[in-house]
Amino acid sequence: MTIEINPPDVTVFAPTLPRTFDTHRQTWQAPAKLTVSVLLHAGYYLDIPEPGQYRALLMPGGVGGSYSELPGGPEAGQVAKVSQYEFGLTNGVDRLLRIAASHGVPCAVALDAYGCQRVPGLARRMAETAGEIVARGEAATSIIDSRMSVQDERDYITSSLAAVREATGADVTGWFSPERGCTDRTTGLLAEAGLSWFGDWTVDERPVPLEGAASGLRSVPFSLDTEDAFQIYTRNGTFIDYEQLLNDTIDRLLADADIVGPRFLGLSWAGWVLGQACYADVADRVLARIAADPDIRVVLPSQVI
Amino acid sequence: MLSPNERMLYAPMSERPRVTWPNGASVAFWHAPNVEHYDWLGPTVRRPANRVTPPDAEHYMHRDSGNRTAFWRMLRSVDKYQMPSTVSLSLSILQEQPEVRDAMLERDWEIMSHGISNLRPLFGYTPEQEHAFFEISQKLAVTYYDGRPIKGMLGPRISSTYATADIMVEHGMTYFADFVHDEHPRPILTESGKKLVNVPYSFTLNDVPMVLAKSHPKSYLVDLVKAQIDRCLRDAAQDGQGRVVCLATHPFVMGQPNAAAYLEEIFDYVRTTEGVWATTAGAITDHFLDNFYDEQVAYARDLAAEHAGATR
Numbered sequence: 001m002t003i004e005i006n007p008p009d010v011t012v013f014a015p016t017l018p019r020t021f022d023t024h025r026q027t028w029q030a031p032a033k034l035t036v037s038v039l040l041h042a043g044y045y046l047d048i049p050e051p052g053q054y055r056a057l058l059m060p061g062g063v064g065g066s067y068s069e070l071p072g073g074p075e076a077g078q079v080a081k082v083s084q085y086e087f088g089l090t091n092g093v094d095r096l097l098r099i100a101a102s103h104g105v106p107c108a109v110a111l112d113a114y115g116c117q118r119v120p121g122l123a124r125r126m127a128e129t130a131g132e133i134v135a136r137g138e139a140a141t142s143i144i145d146s147r148m149s150v151q152d153e154r155d156y157i158t159s160s161l162a163a164v165r166e167a168t169g170a171d172v173t174g175w176f177s178p179e180r181g182c183t184d185r186t187t188g189l190l191a192e193a194g195l196s197w198f199g200d201w202t203v204d205e206r207p208v209p210l211e212g213a214a215s216g217l218r219s220v221p222f223s224l225d226t227e228d229a230f231q232i233y234t235r236n237g238t239f240i241d242y243e244q245l246l247n248d249t250i251d252r253l254l255a256d257a258d259i260v261g262p263r264f265l266g267l268s269w270a271g272w273v274l275g276q277a278c279y280a281d282v283a284d285r286v287l288a289r290i291a292a293d294p295d296i297r298v299v300l301p302s303q304v305i
Numbered sequence: 306m307l308s309p310n311e312r313m314l315y316a317p318m319s320e321r322p323r324v325t326w327p328n329g330a331s332v333a334f335w336h337a338p339n340v341e342h343y344d345w346l347g348p349t350v351r352r353p354a355n356r357v358t359p360p361d362a363e364h365y366m367h368r369d370s371g372n373r374t375a376f377w378r379m380l381r382s383v384d385k386y387q388m389p390s391t392v393s394l395s396l397s398i399l400q401e402q403p404e405v406r407d408a409m410l411e412r413d414w415e416i417m418s419h420g421i422s423n424l425r426p427l428f429g430y431t432p433e434q435e436h437a438f439f440e441i442s443q444k445l446a447v448t449y450y451d452g453r454p455i456k457g458m459l460g461p462r463i464s465s466t467y468a469t470a471d472i473m474v475e476h477g478m479t480y481f482a483d484f485v486h487d488e489h490p491r492p493i494l495t496e497s498g499k500k501l502v503n504v505p506y507s508f509t510l511n512d513v514p515m516v517l518a519k520s521h522p523k524s525y526l527v528d529l530v531k532a533q534i535d536r537c538l539r540d541a542a543q544d545g546q547g548r549v550v551c552l553a554t555h556p557f558v559m560g561q562p563n564a565a566a567y568l569e570e571i572f573d574y575v576r577t578t579e580g581v582w583a584t585t586a587g588a589i590t591d592h593f594l595d596n597f598y599d600e601q602v603a604y605a606r607d608l609a610a611e612h613a614g615a616t617r
Contacts, residue, residue, distance in 0.1 A: 047309050063463050063508055077428060079483040080463045080508060082309045086486035094319040095540070119315050120605075120612035236519040240528065276509060277488065277540070277548070278533035 016187045016214035017203065027261030028206040032297035034253050034263050036290055037304055038100060038107045039199055039222055041270040042093045042126065043140030043178060044114035045085035048076050052152075053138070054145035056179040060233035061085065061272065085140060085272050089119055092275020097129050099284045103291040106131035108301050110176045110199075113160045114139040116167035123167035132300040133170035134199065135161045136178055143181030150185055157186075157193050173302050174220070176200050188213030199301060205253065205263045207304050220301045222266030225249075228273040243282045247289070254295055264304060306467050312494045313486050316605040324489050324547050324597050330582035331541035332534055332550050333589050334575050336388050337459070337482075337506065339419060339513075339555045340376060340405065342395040343368045347424030368423075368557050372398070372405055375560025380408060382565060386572035391586040393419040393459045393482075393553070396442055399449040406449060415585040416450055417482060418442050420461025427464040435468060439476035456480060456587045459506060474499040480590040482506040488537065488548040490593040492602050502593055504549065504586040509533075511553035512564075523559070523567040530571045538580050549589060550581075 006012055013019065049055050062081040093109065100107045109130035116123040127133060137143065137160050144153055157175075165172050173196045177186065180200040190198055191214045197207070198217060202224040209218045224230050226249055231237040237245070246267075253263040267286075269275075274283050290296050326333050345360050356364065383390055392414045399406050399416075409416075420427070421442070427435065446455045457480030458473060470481055474495050481493055484503035493501045508514055510529050515521050530552055537548040552571060554560075559568045575581055 045310075063514065077309065077465050077467060077469075079309045079460075079465055080485065083313060083484040083486035083503075084508065086310075086313055086315075089317070090315065090487050090491075091318045094317055098319075098543075118310075120608040121317065121320070122315075124615075125317065125320070236521075238521055238525055238528075239532070240525075276533075277536040277550075278509060278529045280536050281532060 011184065014201075015184050016210040016212045016217075017201070017219070018208065018211050020208075022205075022260050028264075030206075030262035030264070030297075032262060033257035033295040034250065034265060034297075035304060036265045036267060036296055036298045037220065037222075037301040038105060038267045038269065038287075038298070039134065039176065039301060040093050040096050040107050040109045040130070041136065041176070041268065042089055042109055042111055042115055042122065043085060043136060043270070044089070044112050044118065045082050046114065046139055046141045047078055047082045049141060053142040054147065054181070055141045056143055056181070059140070059179065060229045088271025088273075088275055089115065089122055092271030092273075093126070094271075095275045095277075095280055096269060096271060096283055099280060100287055101129075102284075103287045105287050105291055105298050106300055108132035108134050108174070110134040110136035111164050111168065112136040112139050112178065113163035114142070116163050123164070127168035127170055132174065132302055133164060133168045133172050134174040134176055134301070135164040135172050135195075136176050137181075138178075140178050143179045144177055144183060144186055145181060146183045148183065150189075153183060153185060154189050154192070157189050161193055161195075174198060176222070185213075187217055191215065191217040197302060197304070199266060199268070205265070207264060218305070220266060220304045221264070222268040223249075226265065227268040228279070229270050232273055232279065239279045239282050243286065246282070246286050250286075250290070250296070254293075257295075266301065307470075307494055307496060308467060309484075312470055313484065314492045314494055314602065314605040316601065316608055318488065318546060319544070321604050322597070322600050323545050324593065324601070325545070326547040326582050327592065328582070329580075330547065331580040332537045332548050333582045333584055334534070334550045334552070335504070335584055335586050335589060336383075336390045337393050337417065337551055337553045337586070338379060338383075338390055339393040339459075339553060340372065340395065340398060340409075341368060341393075341419060341423040341555065342372070342397050342402070344422050344424045347422070371555060371557030371560060372402060375556040376405060377408075378562070378565055379554070379556050379560040379568065380412070382569050382572060383412065385569065386576050388572050388575070389415075389583055389585050391415045391417050393417050395419055395422050395461070396445045397421050399445045403449075410451060415587045416446055416453070416455050417586055418455050418458040418478075420464075423461050426462040427460055427466055427469060430466055432468050432472060435466065435472045436475070439473060439478075443476055456590060457482060457504065459483060470494075470501055471496045474501050479594065480504045480586060482586065489546070490549065490589055492598060492605070500594060500598060502590055502598065504589050505551055507551040507553055510551060512558040513553075513555055517558050523564045526559070527567050527570050527574075531574055534574070534578060534581060538578070541580070
């Protein structure tokens with residue numbers, strides 16, 4: 001007997017995502033206790049959205065003063081926020097790549113269409129330096145939104161993908177939606193576009209092959225809880241706490257691997273956040289620790305299978 | 306009209322020509338105390354905090370105590386370490402709080418405009434209103450501050466319009482601190498082609514967002530400043546690029562009795578760390594304009610042309 005508890009207009013579970021639970025499934029087969037991937041974000045921030053674009057109501061960053069603007073405050077001229085995100089493209093992402101290279105850690109870089117088309121040399125430089133290029137939609141400020149028609153969403157994905165592929169010359173197989181924006185259809189459309197993995201569903205500690213319309217696509221989960229923008233900006237943590245959080249996470253995942261099998265940790269870092277000089281040592285020390293541990297392997301996200 | 310995105314002439318730190326500082330310094334450090342005035346009753350709909358119907362005595366008195374007592378305590382720390390300071394100033398103070406003005410002038414502080422009052426942002430200003438704003442700003446400085454015109458601005462409440470950069474250069478200004486997209490000064494494009502640069506301010510090494518808004522202890526600001534200077538020095542040693550570090554303070558935060566020791570710890574670190582040039586925003590701007598601006602613009606233009614060719 002099933003007791004009727006859900007109204008007809010409710011979708012209870014995310015479509016295409018199999019529901020499996022750690023102690024009720026086969027162990028993930030991986031050659032190390034802990035597999036780590038590093039994904040660096042180099043998103044482009046537009047002060048004013050262009051017609052037809054959707055943006056998140058709240059995004060981390062900005063002046064961060066002691067009060068919020070009143071409702072109906074200025075929509076344009078947010079120089080602080082525009083330039084803060086731009087820092088990731090001028091300084092931050094390069095600093096993080098340099099740090100990773102010094103530890104022999106390969107990184108993926110997520111680029112969007114605007115960054116590739118409007119920022120001179122960014123795509124070329126990232127293609128030369130990053131281990132993998134990931135498509136990150138149209139712009140940090142242009143996201144997938146449920147008000148889109150299916151064709152608009154399909155066009156958003158295919159045109160973003162084409163822009164990143166063309167500018168970098170890279171064989172892009174992975175996707176990360178800005179602000180993790182999606183609809184019921186997104187995973188199916190990503191599979192339809194020929195992508196093999198995406199990173200924005202922070203749902204598990206191992207890769208998850210999707211089902212149904214998204215068959216052929218796997219979720220490589222880049223954890224929200226260990227994301228720099230989330231902890232340092234959204235949650236207002238200190239960089240000291242953040243480093244401790246990362247080390248605690250790694251310690252526990254290594255220990256858990258003996259109980260529930262190999263674990264995956266996706267580190268999602270933004271050039272404009274952890275690439276700041278005052279925060280970058282966290283990346284330096286954590287990557288040094290990861291690189292030195294024989295129980296940890298570091299691979300590119302496309303290699304997480 | 307150029308958008309903020311278009312004004313930032315892009316070139317990555319990792320590839321652009323080098324920018325260096327006098328006497329072999331690697332880091333140019335500037336201290337920006339924000340000495341602000343908040344109107345008891347601001348212009349219509351502007352509230353100091355989204356809290357009570359104005360007047361907001363809690364907010365007003367907290368800020369005003371900054372100028373009555375905390376500013377003077379901060380001065381004692383500044384004097385102890387002979388720390389050059391670029392005051393981000395609510396310009397009404399020049400006329401209405403002469404004691405504060407004279408104390409800054411005695412110490413040769415550079416004035417960076419922070420508007421007339423911090424409850425009067427520039428959002429929504431017409432070009433005529435902005436011209437009048439800058440005219441009054443310069444008049445206040447020339448009249449009350451030893452005839453010295455103002456070189457730059459941090460917008461009041463970090464506010465601006467799409468025309469601000471174009472209008473401020475018409476009133477003799479050469480730097481605009483609202484842009485924080487780099488660790489170098491960078492060219493900010495203007496419609497007229499007149500030279501304007503950003504001098505990197507900070508919303509991270511800044512007591513209001515970090516201590517007041519996010520409630521981190523004042524000691525955390527010390528951690529941030531040390532980490533920033535250390536990383537910049539190490540990076541400069543590696544790539545030869547000088548860098549800018551800004552510490553933004555507000556008397557009503559870092560001038561509090563419980564903060565003085567932490568502020569002095571920062572100043573001590575700046576003064577005792579080799580390779581740090583403690584200076585002002587104006588001096589950084591002048592050095593950049595005199596030695597690097599043209600080369601940096603040319604490099605970025607070439608990069609943009611190459612990009613346009615590649616994407617055509």
